[in-house]
Amino acid sequence: MPADLTKADPAVPDRTKAGTPRKDAARQAFAGVEAVPGSAKPDPILVVDGVTRRFGGLTAVDVAHVEVQRGSITALIGPNGAGKSTFFNLLTGFDKPDVGTWTFNGASLSGVPSHKVARRGMVRTFQLTKALSRLTVMQNMLLGATGQKGENFLRAIFPMTWRAQEKANTLRAEELLVRFRLDAKRNDFAGTMSGGQRKLLEMARALMVGPEMVMLDEPMAGVNPALTQSLLTHVKSLREEGMTVLFVEHDMDMVRDISDWVLVMAQGKVIAEGPPEQIMANEAVIDAYLGGHHDAPLQDEEQAAPR
């Protein structure tokens, strides 16, 4: 998709002009939001308060206050070991914080087990992909569907009670597989797929749950540039469908390209947040994360003033 490739080029200055309705809406929602850590959003879907997680002497996560705007794409960036994945684990019930509360759609999620978090509409993927190897790609997808009659022990024995639903789910899975260009692989074992394909499968599978909010932990890591483009398109299309996206990513071009808002974590704390352009220029962020080589202008300065 050549059109997309030019779009991702950081040299193209103002991409907001070519925005979609949802993108404009998301951008507008952030218009009055102050770019300081913990700022209030007009319509937050997720509100986190005082969440702390320690591993022995190490404080991996210590987030005072964070809100995620509904219907936006929010990026979570930060150096290795900043606590991003741990934060995801805490929010989705895969780990328990030492203290802290958080609400999703206004309802508290503290202490809610992970499967119930998913059922409430917050679905996550993992940094280390979890493809179900000895299930086929299609079976992986079907597993994501919710409210399946055939997952009840007694009904399972009588296929007529669940066959129609299974058919409908298969159709939906098929559509998603086409979208993620995995349809040719539908009957292969997931274990035979490459790392990047597994990332795609995991994302498609998460969408089978029909979430309100998806949390993607490094969805683009290990995915080739051409595929990255199509992944980016998918992530943007999630927003178009009204979903909220929170994703962890190390590639700044990508963050700049698709996110409406950026959260920066370092040593467990949210040290900055704001629109992508502003974050890239933020001193604290550059010190903690980006270093001196993240951007062309900085490199020019360095070259201009050699030591």
Next chain:
Amino acid sequence: MDWSLIFSNALAAMVGLETVVFALAAIGLNVHFGYTGLLNFGQAAFLAVAGYGLAISVANFGFSTGAGVVIGLTGAVVLALLLGAPTLRLRADYLAIVTIAAAEIVRLVFRSVSLAEYTGGSDGQGRFSEGFYSINPIAIGRYGLGPLDFDERQTWVLSVGWTLVGLSCLLVFLLMRSPWGRVLKAIREDEDAVRSLGKNVYFYKLQSLVLGGVLGCLAGFMTAWGNTVVQPDNFSTETTFYAYTIVILGGAARVLGPVVGAAIFWVLLSLTDNILNQAKNAGYISDAILTGFQVGQVRLMLVGLGLMLLMIFRPQGLLGDRRELALDAR
């Protein structure tokens, strides 16, 4: 050497009581280990609880056979819940430790002198199988096919046993191609992925443990009726390990794997036993090489060697799929 006797004995072993019992025990274990990835090292306990539940309730408390069966089944369900409830939230190895210990506890309790009034101690409990044989519809006589030859009691036991094996396989087949079975297989692959998709993994693991335990307890009933006595040493850890061998031999996560595995396992034991004994009696093997007492041990060694060769040349088991196994290495 009498080869026709050797082969007719092997054929009898193929359809015999042991094959039935171990097929049932392994079908249950296949649900645990093959499909769900649960490490249950105490399958023998499910057999024991069912066998003794039936025997004690009929022999000591005068219950009917049907009521005894219900009590045995209930015992198996309760045991599964007791073992699973505290451990299935933890890492996989906790279930392994708890089940292996629980199986020994169960066996030693049934063996203990203080309960001998009910259990018969190490001699075991008889006096409970009349009810089962009194409903035998098969007329007195001898029945068989080719070299197989059974009396009406054996025929009755084996008919019931193979019917149970057939029904268990059908149940497993229906369940494992349903969305319910898909969740179990997914749990075997990666629990956290399944959780992240909104499934209550703990509850499914508990269901799997109960289902496999109940299937295994059918083996307990068949041992009890087939031998007309339950003895604690029928339910040693060896039983569990034979069942594991059978699951792997037949091919884990295959509906018919445990049945094929059990048949081959007991045929191998029968063949080696008969061949060695006959060779010994015919004087082909001198006492200097092998005494009569050692035959029993050597045949187990030979079976072990056979299993090792099978694992080397067909690691996926007889009915397994090599493609699936190759995925583990990634």
